[in-house]
Amino acid sequence: MNLVGHVAVALPGREPAPSTEFLVGCMLPDLAAIARVRLSRPTGPLGDGVAFHHACDAAFHESEWFRSRNVELRDALLASGVDHGPARACAHAGVEMVLDGALMADPEVDTHARATLVAVDTGADALEPLAAPEARAVWTERLHLIGSSLDPGRYADPQFVAERLQRMTSGRRRIELRIEQVDAVADTLARFQPGIDADADAVVASVAQAARLGT
Numbered sequence: 001m002n003l004v005g006h007v008a009v010a011l012p013g014r015e016p017a018p019s020t021e022f023l024v025g026c027m028l029p030d031l032a033a034i035a036r037v038r039l040s041r042p043t044g045p046l047g048d049g050v051a052f053h054h055a056c057d058a059a060f061h062e063s064e065w066f067r068s069r070n071v072e073l074r075d076a077l078l079a080s081g082v083d084h085g086p087a088r089a090c091a092h093a094g095v096e097m098v099l100d101g102a103l104m105a106d107p108e109v110d111t112h113a114r115a116t117l118v119a120v121d122t123g124a125d126a127l128e129p130l131a132a133p134e135a136r137a138v139w140t141e142r143l144h145l146i147g148s149s150l151d152p153g154r155y156a157d158p159q160f161v162a163e164r165l166q167r168m169t170s171g172r173r174r175i176e177l178r179i180e181q182v183d184a185v186a187d188t189l190a191r192f193q194p195g196i197d198a199d200a201d202a203v204v205a206s207v208a209q210a211a212r213l214g215t
Contacts, residue, residue: 001060001207002093003027004100004152007116008109009056009208010049018049023116024123025049026056028130031120034168035142039130052211059210065203069095073192080184082177089175090165090185097164098193101156102200113152121147158193162186 001009006026010018018026025046030053032039041047060066074091078084103109120127124143131139154160162185166177177185 001056002096002100002155003030003117003150004103004109004113004155005060005096005204005207006030006053006056007113008103008106008204009211010052011108011112012205012208019045020116020119021045022049022052023112024119024127025051026053027116027120028127029053029057031143031146034146035139037131037135037139037142039139042130055211056207059207060203063203063206063210065199065206066095069192069196073188076188076191077185080188082181082184082188085175086169086177086181089169090162090177093165093168094161094185094189095192095196097155097161098158098189098196099200099203100152101154101161101193102197103204104153104156105197106201110153117147117150117152119147158189159183159186161189 007023010023010026022045025042026049028039028042028046028050042050070091073095074087077087077091082090104113121144124140124147127143128136128140162177162182165185166179166182169176
């Protein structure tokens with residue numbers, strides 16, 4: 001799952017409602033991956049959110065829904081001329097990002113996802129010690145950038161997702177999406193988007209149930 005997905009799964013049926021710190025923890029491993037920074041394991045509500053993130057990822061990635069969509073999208077990308085490594089990477093992350101876009105149509109998810117990103121920006125300095133000393137400047141800089149500039153509603157736009165995938169894979173030789181293949185990725189994601197949108201609520205409910213059994 002991606003940033004919004006983790007927030008969405010944390011919301012239904014939780015009493016009391018999850019704290020902002022917990023929701024930041026739910027996003028934290030993905031934020032570290034985007035920033036390309038290794039983190040130590042936090043404690044308290046932040047650490048609980050990280051643990052829930054990993055439980056959600058395990059449930060989601062083992063689900064038949066994700067496995068089938070991942071393979072179908074990868075094969076469609078290959079058929080459209082995308083190179084093998086980027087096709088695998090874009091299928092995996094592309095399903096997650098398009099799912100995020102679908103989930104942002106829920107006003108509660110939209111509100112919490114945006115508020116959590118604001119908390120990432122304003123709380124970046126408090127999160128600094130989670131990174132190794134030599135990485136802390138980069139870590140906080142990227143947290144401020146992500147928290148202040150990422151509009152999660154744009155995950156509903158396949159072109160935005162494809163361009164983000166190109167930036168995310170840039171410099172990673174085996175999976176780097178070439179700029180000239182971005183439009184092919186966007187067109188392919190657009191074909192898959194209606195099916196992902198239709199399944200979004202059921203996917204969240206299934207992952208939420210499995211993750212809570214596992215934590």
